Amino acid sequence: MALGVDKIDDEYLVSAQVVVPGEVSSMKGGAGQSPVTLFQAKGATMNDAIRNLALVSPRTGYFGHLQIVVIGESMAQEGIASILDYLSRYYEIRSDFYLLVAKETAAEKVLNIQTVLERIPANNIFNILHTSEHRLSNTRAVTLANLIVDLEREGKEGVLTGIYIIGDEESGSSKQNVESITPTAQLKLDGIAVFKEDKLVGWLTDEEGKAYNIITDKVKNTLGTLSCPEGGKVNVHVDSLTSKLKNTIVDGKPEIEIDIQISGNIGEIDCEIDVTKEETIKMLEKTYEEQVEKNVNETIQVVQNDFQSDIFGFGAAIHQSNPKEWKKIKNQWDTEFSEIKVTVKAKVNIRHFGTVNNPIQENIKD
Structure with missing residues (x-):
């Protein structure tokens, strides 16, 4: 099950994507109706809107199976505290579902898109979020519990992953969207939404999202693409990445040091280099x-200058290790965060070269 939350004319619009039991159990594939349907209701509050779903749905909704909540971008910009408060209090709802922000669109439109590989669109969103976080590390799977902890913690702000509609939103909601080889509309995870308190203040790009996950020590594995000296690219499959924050007080000012340790293997080689030589590996490590x-560094500067929102938890680190100093600066932390000196040190260890040492291209005869 998935919920979408938008704000229209000072009213909450709740969209509930629910499973049609007969269609899913029959596994009819292309036959029959859609396996899910979308019920919608408005209300002055979240509670009103949820209760008003009973006016359009013949069955009482059970939110214990809730997997995904999508919040419209304009709703997120206005503030999501009331949504989080309701979701955290409703007795049927567990706190382990994931929240996303509909980028440049409304939540109802995201939940209207028919998906191909997963007959239930909520499952599709759930699975691509997990796959992206574990294999690419440029998104973040954030549960309700995670987000509330971040928003309530001193010296830490929250983030959510964005979800974007590629293609034609209107035709994407029809069954024809899943009946052709190339769908007219697809859902794509796109960027990380930056919050300040409970309001959306901007977006990180995919590369900035990866840097954010590196800083906050949330990279499970990822891929590094390096430029070769004479042109071409080399991929490094990263299977271990740890990041540690250290804070100090220098001349009465807090400073942050980020120590990043990376290990991985060489993947694809698309250039003329000799990876059997130690100096080549050292060169690749230094480049990475x-x-x-x-x-x-560039991501930190973007967040400091454009958003003034401590999504990295620098303030929380100071609060934990030096509570007396934090007490002095917490009331002006927005200013302190924007000006804090951050030193980044990365150490890369490329451990193996794969089953083939040098690129196959070198061994192919002209």
Whole structure:
């Protein structure tokens, strides 16, 4: 089950994507009606809107199976505290479902898109969120419990992953969207939504999202793409990445040091380099270290200058290790965060070269 929440003319619009039991159990494939339907209701509050679903749905909704909540972008910009408050209090709802922000569109439109591989669109969103977080590390799967902890914690702000509609929103809601080889509309995870208190204030790009996950030590595995000296690319499959924050007080000012440790294997080689030589591996390690440090530094500067929102938890780290100092600066932390000095150090270890040492291209005869 999935819920969408939008705001229209000062009223909450709740969209509930629910399973049609007979259609799912019959596994009819292309035959019959859609396996899900979308019920919608408005109300002055979230509670009103949810209760008003009973006016359009013949069955009482059971929210214990809730997997996904999508919040419209304009709703997120206005503030989501009331949504979180309701969801955390409703007795049927567990706190382990995931929240996303509908990027540049309304939540109801996202939940209207028919998906191909998963007959139930909520399952599709759930699965791509998990796959992206575990394999690419440029998104973040955030539960209700996670988000509330971040928003209530001193010196830490929250984030959510964005979900975007590619293609024609209108035709994407019809059954024809899943009956052709190329769907007219698809759902794509796109960027990380940055919150300040409970309001959406901006977006991180995919690369900035990856840097954010590196800083907050949430990378499970990922892929690094490096430029070769004479042109071309090399991929490094990262299977271990840890990041540690250290804070110090220098001349009465807090400073942050981020220590990043990366290990991985060489994947694809699309350039002329000799990976059997130790100096080549050292060169690749140094290139990757510089790239990570650059991306992390640039992402921190974007967040400091454009959003003034401590999504990294620098303030929380100071609060935990030096509560007396935090007490002095917490009331002006927005200003302190925007000006805090951050030093980033990355160390890369490329451990194996794969089953083939040098690129196959070198061994192919002209």
